[in-house]
Amino acid sequence: MSDLPNPAEIGPDPSLLLVDDDEMFVNRLARAMEKRGFTTRAALSVEEAMRMIVESAPAYAVIDLRLEDGNGLDVVEALREAREDARIIVLTGYGAIATAVAAVKMGATDYLAKPADANDVTSALLSSGETLPPPPENPMSADRVRWEHIQRVYEQCDRNVSETARRLHMHRRTLQRILAKRGPR
Template identity: 75%
Template sequence: MPDTVAAKLGPDKTLLLVDDDESFVRRLARAMEKRGFDVQTAETVADGRAMAMARPPAYAVVDLRLGDGNGLDVVEAIRERRDDSRVVVLTGYGAIATAVAAVKIGATDYLSKPADANDITAALLTEGEDLPPPPENPMSADRVRWEHIHRIYEQCDRNVSETARRLNMHRRTLQRILAKRSPR
């Protein structure tokens, strides 16, 4: 795959990786450098914004939840300085509502962890209307339900009573669902 990546990369190969998982960032940076990217890394929103403002990257991979805030702030900073940048939002807390928010502010794609360097590279380099290949492990019906409930919860500004009313569900049942981890 690295040979085909080099062919798709343009003259600007800058890639900004923003994630607070230090070991993940190091591994991903090495893998992306092998694919021909010129990699910069940051572990906080503040550092990511500063790097984006100083040297707007052609490509970026940004974690949604960082120790000092929301990765979407970094995406906005990149978009302010460079509207042709290809940005992939990466998170371990995949929810449809956050994916929609990420795409609305300019992210090219949204991937849930664990995503490997091949998945990330494919998302960064997919052009135009091309759809990425279907996932190897699509969401289960339970996961789709969980995603829908969380989307409505986010749209109701995290108001449990209002969300329960809109979903025609008992408030305590909803609280139990929200307290659990997402199904696979």
């Protein structure tokens, strides 16, 4: 079975805006989505995304919730105002029910927690809304998701073990042991 969608599923306007401040991630996702038939543009900030929406509002969008210069929900709101029929996916490393509800209320079509791959994003963008998209073929284990979250917070705390442990409500030595190990598969 091919992971590539039928061009008819995408529709007459394949324009896709990707908004994420992780440049490597957004470039990798852009290439993968282009292989699936989308015409992609990438923005690394709220300001850049807003400018792109004014220039030409896309039919599809994948927007990170937390960006260095603001909140992705502002981009969701601007796109929804510019183009009511846009299919918008909010993508974030902080999967909390409150943010999912806020994203949907602002006009997002769906909400995906990072890390999500191009197949997950494509399924969410093209799902009809009446049925849930199929589960991922090879989902990450719970141990891997936990490890990824710890690594993200550790990076955001400028690799400060004590600060990371405080924010995660963990003992510093426990965190040091986790960080010393390789990530689970």
